[in-house]
Amino acid sequence: MKKFVLLFCVPLFLFAFSACKKNATPSPSSSYPSATETDIAGDTTAGSEPVTDIADDTTAGTEPVTETNIPESLSISDFFPIEQDVKYVYSGEGMEYSSYTVNIDYTSDNAVQQRIDNGGTVAAKVITQADGKLTATYFRGESYSRENCLDKSNYNEVLLMEPIAVGTTWTLKDSSVRTITDLSASITTPLGDFMAIEVTTESQDSGNKTTDYYAKGIGLIKMIFYSDNYEVTSTLSEIVENTPFIQTVRFYYPNLDAGTIYYLERDLAFHTNDSTGEILATSYKEIPSGVEKVFSQNTAINSLTVGEDGIVLLDLNQAFLSEMNAGSAYEGMILNCIANTFGGYYYTDKVILTIDGALYSSGHFGFREGEFLQANSDEAVLLE
Secondary structure, three states, X not given: OHHHHHXXXXXXXHHOOOOOOOOOOOOOOOOOOOOOHHHXXXXXXXXXXXXXXXXXXXXXEOOOOOOOOOOOOOOHHHHOOOOOOOEEEEEEEOOHHHOEEEEEEEEOOOEEEEEEEOOOOEEEEEEEEEOOEEEEEEEEOOOOOOOOOOOOOOOEEEEEEOOOOOOOEXXXXXXXXXXXXXXXXXXXXXXXXXXXXXXXXXXXXXXXXXXXXXXXXXXXXXXEEEEOOEEEEEEEEEEEOOOOEEEEEEEEEEEOOOOEEEEEEEEEEEOOOOOHHHHHHHHHOOOOOOOOOOOOOOOOEEEEEEOOOOXXXXXXXXXXXXXXXXXXXXXXXXXXXXXXXXXXHOOOOEEEEEEOOEEOEOXXXXXXXXXXXXXXXXXXXXXX
8 A cells, every 4th residue: 555655646746737727617615744856856858759740630628528619729828827816626536645736826927836735745846838848847845835936947847748739749757758649638527528638648667657638728627647456536626716825824922021932823815926025024013912022113024035954044124133122131032033933934943044134243142154043932832
């Protein structure tokens, strides 16, 4: 059974995620085992010459399968709409993690960054349209925080290639062969019946096979993975538009008189392309009763990111220091709260704090190059 789970988790992340767009009116929609990048990532290179001779004159579209008046020429953009504030829900059969949701964290003119949550882990994936190819260009597992990775690249897997024609074929780095095998596959989903293009991937080593179905104007509507006697499917079942991604964030605050650090959790709404730093800073300025401030009203986050070493890099503006008005004990508690809040958000315990790009120096505390705040929330108390 362990082998079975491993066999199916990898294809679900490799092949199941592409950008989507509404085609039918959806109904409103309503912790973490590891999934490492080495489990999933892999390069893709172009393979044999595409076949452009099409025997069947029907091509993919969003019309019902009885429709025969289909455009003759299709491009990658027909199957890669870039949408914002949309949530896609896929229902699965055959294994525990075949059901998942996709939120769109960031977009550009030709790319989307997806947040993929299968109930066991969360991954970030960037899919880019360029040069007649739809390519997964970045992947990061265990990606629970929001960080714009549109310009990053650690992955190169071609999901779809022009010409959109039966016989167009390319080869993946692991020698698997991916081919457009049908232009008018009849696919039934909870959203309706569609005519879709079928893309088949066959492993040259294991004999495993995956078929992906893309509908025009929507994107990926179904994936089927076959291995030995097993079959796993993921099918688009719901599209929820105009909905932000809701994330629960824990904030820490000092109470100097009690000598105690308290925490509370807030549900924050992140719209596509929102700055994570701006949303966190705005929320941190809301001071609950019974605690003291960490961020003054003029404090701003200049930049917020996490390095490959797992250390958070937080740069604040000068107002954080000039408006603090704190003695050494209070300032020490504030710095502890910052380490706990931002370290906790990125699932790490180390935060390098700078002010307008310079080393932190307040008169009470100063840090040398490379020194960091150490998160320690063991004695923090829930604020009630």
